[in-house]
Each structure stands twice: as C-alpha cells, then as structure tokens.
Amino acid sequence: MKKIIILGASDGLGKAIASLCLKEKIEVINVSRTACDIPGVVNLACDLSIEEDINNTSNLIKEKYNDFDAIINCAAIVAMEKINEITYSKFERAFKINTIAPLYLLSLLFDNIVKNEADILNIGTTADLKAGFNDQLAYTSTKYGLRGGSYNIGLELAKTKSRMIYVHCGGMNTRMHEKDYGLKIDNPEEWMDPIDVADIILYLLKLPKQIEITEITISRKKRRLG
Numbered sequence: 001m002k003k004i005i006i007l008g009a010s011d012g013l014g015k016a017i018a019s020l021c022l023k024e025k026i027e028v029i030n031v032s033r034t035a036c037d038i039p040g041v042v043n044l045a046c047d048l049s050i051e052e053d054i055n056n057t058s059n060l061i062k063e064k065y066n067d068f069d070a071i072i073n074c075a076a077i078v079a080m081e082k083i084n085e086i087t088y089s090k091f092e093r094a095f096k097i098n099t100i101a102p103l104y105l106l107s108l109l110f111d112n113i114v115k116n117e118a119d120i121l122n123i124g125t126t127a128d129l130k131a132g133f134n135d136q137l138a139y140t141s142t143k144y145g146l147r148g149g150s151y152n153i154g155l156e157l158a159k160t161k162s163r164m165i166y167v168h169c170g171g172m173n174t175r176m177h178e179k180d181y182g183l184k185i186d187n188p189e190e191w192m193d194p195i196d197v198a199d200i201i202l203y204l205l206k207l208p209k210q211i212e213i214t215e216i217t218i219s220r221k222k223r224r225l226g
C-alpha cells in the first residue's frame with residue numbers, strides 16, 4: 001500500500017491510522033473540516049454534511065490523488081439525544097455525515113476504486129449489531145444505514161479485486177463523546193486505545209488479496225462474563 005484516503009483523520013481513530021501509515025511510509029490524504037496536524041499528511045478541507053464539498057473533494061481526488069490503494073472512513077458524529085428530545089435537524093445532520101457522505105463519496109469514486117483494485121474499510125459500531133444503546137436512536141440508525149450501504153457496495157465489488165471491509169468498533173478512548181456532549185471518559189484504561197484499533201485496521205488491509213474479511217467486531221474486553 002502506498003496511498004490511503006482517510007475520511008476523518010484530523011482526530012481520534014482516523015488520526016491514529018494516519019500516524020501508523022506515515023511510519024510505514026504510506027501517503028495519507030485526510031478528508032475533514034479541520035486539518036490533521038501530523039506533518040506529512042495531505043489535508044483536503046471538506047464538510048461532509050455539504051454536498052458541494054463532497055463533489056469538490058471527489059473531483060480533487062480524481063485530479064491529484066487518483067492512485068489511492070484504500071479508502072478508510074472514520075468520520076462520524078455521535079448524536080446522543082434522549083429519544084423524546086431528538087430534533088429533525090439533528091437526525092438529518094447525523095445521517096448526512098455518518099451515512100450519506102461516505103456512501104455517496106464512495107459511489108463517486110467507484111470507477112477509480114475498481115480500476116485501482118483499491119479496498120474500502122468503513123468504521124461502524126457495536127451498536128449496529130443489536131438495538132444500540134439508550135439515547136442513541138439517530139446514531140444507531142445512521143450506522144445501520146452505513147452497514148447496509150457497505151454490503152451493497154461489497155456486492156457491486158464482488159466481481160472485482162477490491163474488497164469491502166466493515167468494522168463493528170467498540171468504545172475507544174477518543175474525544176468523540178466529549179466534543180458535542182462534554183462527556184469525559186473517567187476510566188480510560190477500560191476503553192480501547194485508538195492506536196491498537198488502527199494497528200488491526202492496517203493489518204486487515206494488508207492481508208493477501210485472496211483473503212476477504214467482510215465484517216469484523218473489535219470491542220472492549222467485557223468486564224464480566226455471563
């Protein structure tokens with residue numbers, strides 16, 4: 001792998017993947033609103049809730065970074081309103097960023113993905129394996145949508161050399177819950193370090209092309225069994 005496009009490498013898991021890529025001399029193209037501050041990362045400013053930004057980003061990738069080997073989607077917002085307090089606009093924003101943007105961008109780049117024999121890896125959640133968690137109606141729904149769209153893209157890729165990998169990711173020690181909701185993690189040692197998850201993600205992408213892991217769960221160790 002020589003070049004990877006990461007949606008959401010300015011922070012959290014995406015940034016952790018970017019840092020590992022650079023250590024391995026893999027070029028990183030980050031797509032997010034704010035820049036990734038790791039020296040060497042190419043930043044494409046894009047608000048994934050805006051259609052025009054996504055179209056421009058797709059055009060820029062086709063013009064200048066067309067020879068990518070993989071696209072990893074880590075960008076998302078958490079959307080944690082109580083069920084009787086959620087607003088239409090919050091629902092809409094979460095779907096735009098978490099579901100429509102990555103799937104739409106992948107469809108715009110689909111021909112390039114096939115031509116490059118590039119792989120796609122979408123980050124989901126353990127909430128899209130079950131009913132989700134309380135106060136996460138919008139978030140859970142967006143990730144189920146991402147999961148469904150990912151399988152559909154996987155179907156389209158079945159006759160190609162490209163692979164679609166979907167990761168049900170559990171709780172990580174990032175600032176995701178803090179940024180919009182002020183929720184700080186008070187027991188970080190019980191949450192996954194994004195660097196460890198990033199390591200697994202790069203491992204998955206480096207597997208020989210005849211191996212396909214379509215779906216994988218990476219979660220926190222349960223405190224109790226049974």
Ligand SMILES: NC(=O)c1ccc[n+]([C@@H]2O[C@H](COP(=O)([O-])OP(=O)(O)OC[C@H]3O[C@@H](n4cnc5c(N)ncnc54)[C@H](OP(=O)(O)O)[C@@H]3O)[C@@H](O)[C@H]2O)c1
Pocket residue numbers: 007008009010011012013014031032033034035046047048049073074075076077097123124125126169170171172173174175176177179
């Ligand atoms: N953290 C967890 O406990 C946890 C658990 C399960 C699954 N996940 C999943 O893991 C992935 C990574 O989460 P994380 O914890 O690393 O999150 P994070 O630290 O909050 O990072 C989120 C990334 O998404 C980007 N992003 C958000 N809104 C955007 C927008 N409108 N346009 C463009 N980019 C946008 C952010 O960039 P900008 O703000 O610069 O735009 C940032 O780079 C997400 O898909 C999340 O759903 C996380």
